[in-house]
Amino acid sequence: MPNQDNDTIIELKSVSKRYGFGDAESYALRDFDLTVKRGEFIMIMGPSGCGKTTLLNIIGLLDQATSGKYILAGKNVARVSSRKKARFRAKEIGFIFQNFNLVPNLSIIENVSLPLIYSGYRKTRRLRMADNILEHFHLREREYYMPYQLSGGQQQRVAIARSLISNPSIILADEPTGNLDSRNSHIIMEELQEIHSMGNTIIMVTHNPALTTYATRVINMLDGEIDTDIKTVDDSDLPKSGGKNEKVSVKVLPSRDPIQMEISSESDVVVSGENVTTAESEKPVEPTAPVEPEKPAEPVEKLPETKEATAELTEKLDEIQEEAKKEAEEKPVIKRKSTKKSSNKKKTTKKSTKKGGKK
Numbered sequence: 001m002p003n004q005d006n007d008t009i010i011e012l013k014s015v016s017k018r019y020g021f022g023d024a025e026s027y028a029l030r031d032f033d034l035t036v037k038r039g040e041f042i043m044i045m046g047p048s049g050c051g052k053t054t055l056l057n058i059i060g061l062l063d064q065a066t067s068g069k070y071i072l073a074g075k076n077v078a079r080v081s082s083r084k085k086a087r088f089r090a091k092e093i094g095f096i097f098q099n100f101n102l103v104p105n106l107s108i109i110e111n112v113s114l115p116l117i118y119s120g121y122r123k124t125r126r127l128r129m130a131d132n133i134l135e136h137f138h139l140r141e142r143e144y145y146m147p148y149q150l151s152g153g154q155q156q157r158v159a160i161a162r163s164l165i166s167n168p169s170i171i172l173a174d175e176p177t178g179n180l181d182s183r184n185s186h187i188i189m190e191e192l193q194e195i196h197s198m199g200n201t202i203i204m205v206t207h208n209p210a211l212t213t214y215a216t217r218v219i220n221m222l223d224g225e226i227d228t229d230i231k232t233v234d235d236s237d238l239p240k241s242g243g244k245n246e247k248v249s250v251k252v253l254p255s256r257d258p259i260q261m262e263i264s265s266e267s268d269v270v271v272s273g274e275n276v277t278t279a280e281s282e283k284p285v286e287p288t289a290p291v292e293p294e295k296p297a298e299p300v301e302k303l304p305e306t307k308e309a310t311a312e313l314t315e316k317l318d319e320i321q322e323e324a325k326k327e328a329e330e331k332p333v334i335k336r337k338s339t340k341k342s343s344n345k346k347k348t349t350k351k352s353t354k355k356g357g358k359k
């Protein structure tokens with residue numbers, strides 16, 4: 001394990017990325033060095049083709065450097081298996097793309113909950129967490145819309161919500177305002193600044209110099225190398241996790257109402273259902289009058305069974321049976337004549353006609 005400052009989350013040492021061979025060989029990054037502290041908001045600027053997107057892909061474990069050392073959260077990435085990289089990427093890194101990259105045949109809430117599938121959450125839990133974070137971005141009324149039914153600014157807010165759903169510590173944004181107008185661009189930047197104030201580390205690529213006012217550090221790249229590196233905020237003034245400034249998390253509140261949730265910091269997450277105080281629970285309970293116990297129901301008196309009563313019942317039954325027998329004897333019995341004789345006559349006529357035909 002390499003020695004590393006506790007506040008350092010990303011460290012690149014002499015990282016190079018080469019494409020092609022021989023005469024077609026080109027470098028997207030050349031001996032690139034970068035150290036990122038926890039809680040920094042870094043803006044990376046530079047002309048097209050200077051290696052900004054390649055740098056984000058390597059930091060986000062989507063691509064691998066040709067040479068050099070990449071230390072992420074104190075671990076050398078070269079020694080980590082692809083499965084562990086995928087797990088770390090799913091839980092600790094959130095991506096925001098320029099073209100939103102929303103799945104067109106899924107609703108908004110399903111798009112936001114999509115990363116939670118790889119974390120093993122069940123569908124009901126995924127949808128509740130997605131509903132929670134969409135409410136934070138004022139998109140709860142449109143959570144069952146399709147992506148094409150939203151504006152560009154709304155789609156980018158959905159993409160940001162999706163990047164935050166797994167509660168990552170690092171957010172990588174590749175020109176998130178590139179397809180938006182100035183008004184929606186500043187709305188998106190306000191959202192990112194709020195996320196950064198909670199302690200998240202953000203690395204963002206942009207071509208717009210007006211957005212650098214939101215950053216704590218501005219890096220200009222040229223030909224795969226750092227041209228200028230300017231810090232606008234001292235490291236001691238960066239938002240720290242572990243106090244008030246913590247990364248965004250999702251809390252599901254126990255309630256009888258369907259899907260009642262809120263966004264909060266990790267310090268507000270309820271681990272157990274005990275010691276939960278609300279405005280209603282703090283109100284003193286007014287004493288109520290004692291309730292008188294109900295009187296037990298009086299037992300129903302049963303009629304005494306005697307021999308005389310049973311004898312009377314048997315006599316009545318006998319009388320009813322005798323009357324039924326008499327009525328049956330008085331009715332005349334109608335006998336039906338048998339049709340055997342007629343059928344025999346028909347048979348004899350048929351035989352006689354056969355004999356006559358033979359003659």
